[in-house]
Amino acid sequence: MSATPLVRSSAVLRVAVVGSGPSGCYTAQSLVQQDPDVLVDVLDRLPCPYGLVRYGVAPDHEKIKSLQTSLRTILEHERVRFLGGVGIGPGGVPAERLRELYHAVVYCVGAATDRHLGIPGEELPGSWSATEFVSWYSAHPDSAADGFVAGARSAVVIGVGNVAVDVTRMLARGVTELSPTDIPHPALTALAASRVTEVHMVGRRGPSQARFTTKELRELGSLPDTEVAVHAEELARDPAYLDPSALPAPQRRNVEVLRGWAAAESRPSAHRISLRFFLRPVELLANGGRVGAVRFERTVPDGRGGVRGTGEFEEIEAQLVLRSVGYLGVPLEGLPFDPATGTVPHLGGRVLREGTVAPGEYVAGWIKRGPTGVIGTNRPCAKETATSLLEDASTLVHKDLPGDPLEALRAAGVEPVGWSGWCAIEAAEAELGASLGRGVVKLPDWQSLMNAARGR
Numbered sequence: 354m355s356a357t358p359l360v361r362s363s364a365v366l367r368v369a370v371v372g373s374g375p376s377g378c379y380t381a382q383s384l385v386q387q388d389p390d391v392l393v394d395v396l397d398r399l400p401c402p403y404g405l406v407r408y409g410v411a412p413d414h415e416k417i418k419s420l421q422t423s424l425r426t427i428l429e430h431e432r433v434r435f436l437g438g439v440g441i442g443p444g445g446v447p448a449e450r451l452r453e454l455y456h457a458v459v460y461c462v463g464a465a466t467d468r469h470l471g472i473p474g475e476e477l478p479g480s481w482s483a484t485e486f487v488s489w490y491s492a493h494p495d496s497a498a499d500g501f502v503a504g505a506r507s508a509v510v511i512g513v514g515n516v517a518v519d520v521t522r523m524l525a526r527g528v529t530e531l532s533p534t535d536i537p538h539p540a541l542t543a544l545a546a547s548r549v550t551e552v553h554m555v556g557r558r559g560p561s562q563a564r565f566t567t568k569e570l571r572e573l574g575s576l577p578d579t580e581v582a583v584h585a586e587e588l589a590r591d592p593a594y595l596d597p598s599a600l601p602a603p604q605r606r607n608v609e610v611l612r613g614w615a616a617a618e619s620r621p622s623a624h625r626i627s628l629r630f631f632l633r634p635v636e637l638l639a640n641g642g643r644v645g646a647v648r649f650e651r652t653v654p655d656g657r658g659g660v661r662g663t664g665e666f667e668e669i670e671a672q673l674v675l676r677s678v679g680y681l682g683v684p685l686e687g688l689p690f691d692p693a694t695g696t697v698p699h700l701g702g703r704v705l706r707e708g709t710v711a712p713g714e715y716v717a718g719w720i721k722r723g724p725t726g727v728i729g730t731n732r733p734c735a736k737e738t739a740t741s742l743l744e745d746a747s748t749l750v751h752k753d754l755p756g757d758p759l760e761a762l763r764a765a766g767v768e769p770v771g772w773s774g775w776c777a778i779e780a781a782e783a784e785l786g787a788s789l790g791r792g793v794v795k796l797p798d799w800q801s802l803m804n805a806a807r808g809r
């Protein structure tokens with residue numbers, strides 16, 4: 354990767370970045386920083402920028418959410434334009450048309466769907482993907498679901514990654530802690546009325562193999578009026594828990610936190626979070642037409658880093674089940690796709706079609722490397738892609754374009770939500786919050802977002 358700016362002695366290079374999440378913003382930033390003659394349009398199907406920083410990061414993680422401020426400065430750069438409400442693909446602007454309007458297109462579309470467990474009962478009412486629950490409390494305008502916590506006393510969260518920790522924590526949070534966040538009002542009201550007192554977070558492997566990070570894990574122990582319970586004998590089935598000396602530092606720290614909880618006295622609390630390991634879900638069991646329990650098979654280490662079933666089973670009562678076993682990219686019209694990894698094949702960010710570089714097409718972020726890493730991981734990933742693109746620029750720039758892509762979009766009947774439209778949404782969210790006696794509160798549906806953006 355070249356560390357010095359690439360200088361091109363030719364005309365303006367027009368680049369479309371599809372997706373305004375971290376990878377889209379960092380790609381735009383890297384392009385304008387490295388090349389003084391590049392103009393970048395950042396398009397997003399939503400009228401709001403920032404991708405999962407706005408619609409994934411939990412509302413109570415205000416410090417991480419505040420990263421939006423630095424992403425904002427990128428989208429306000431004089432050579433960057435935000436064009437919201439423009440979907441690429443079916444129902445929106447065809448990908449082929451986009452390629453005609455720009456010298457290069459960088460797809461930064463993230464990983465929009467969730468993996469399935471593939472077990473009986475998964476579709477029972479009361480069983481949801483963590484994505485659905487996250488979209489609901491994040492006010493994603495596509496979220497149609499509701500009633501997650503209604504009637505539930507016990508919840509099972511399947512998975513032991515950071516998203517599983519997020520949803521577990523949100524179920525245990527009280528209204529006093531959530532009210533100052535930007536959580537939409539219907540979700541706040543529902544969580545305030547929730548009678549879920551017991552949340553079981555369950556992994557099929559051992560504690561040393563869990564994917565949560567120590568900071569997120571430890572935070573569970575600092576929730577008001579909440580006890581974190583672990584089963585000491587279950588933890589001890591993991592050889593690396595008993596002797597963590599060979600573990601990498603992050604996993605060793607996780608083990609230390611769990612040991613602390615194992616040694617702690619039980620104390621009566623309004624909420625109890627129970628962390629369980631070596632349990633593989635095999636079936637969701639119905640009760641009165643909806644989920645009533647999850648049946649797990651006990652597993653043991655297989656000596657090769659995995660686990661095997663033992664034929665012993667355990668049922669955990671749950672009227673709410675949240676499945677958090679990973680995100681997956683979805684194919685984008687006209688782009689090659691590897692269904693196994695949910696990513697677009699690439700070489701240094703250049704899209705590969707049948708093993709050959711497709712000129713002018715690039716990827717960055719989760720759709721490039723899969724749903725891993727933290728927000729900051731997207732920065733070097735985006736820089737690699739931007740550098741590849743600028744290395745190709747002297748060839749790409751020779752393509753004749755029909756003029757300003759915005760005019761071409763408008764001529765085709767597409768009226769994007771520009772930066773001023775997004776600022777109007779922000780103002781409407783501040784106004785809504787003030788009317789509710791809260792800070793900024795997110796608008797939860799397409800109509801109110803578009804009304805605000807269009808000044809209606």
Ligand SMILES: Cc1cc2nc3c(=O)[nH]c(=O)nc-3n(C[C@H](O)[C@H](O)[C@H](O)COP(=O)(O)OP(=O)(O)OC[C@H]3O[C@@H](n4cnc5c(N)ncnc54)[C@H](O)[C@@H]3O)c2cc1C
Nearest residue numbers: 372374375376397398404405409441462463718719727728
């Ligand atoms: C629930 C959850 C919580 C997380 N919390 C944290 C956290 O606390 N800290 C942390 O460091 N990381 C966190 N992450 C990870 C972080 O959010 C990701 O690393 C990051 O968002 C990935 O960036 P991205 O740009 O590739 O994708 P995204 O952020 O998903 O952005 C993709 C963008 O593309 C747009 N798009 C998709 N398809 C199209 C299309 N066809 N046309 C136009 N636009 C399109 C989407 O609307 C979206 O805005 C979390 C992830 C999840 C799922």
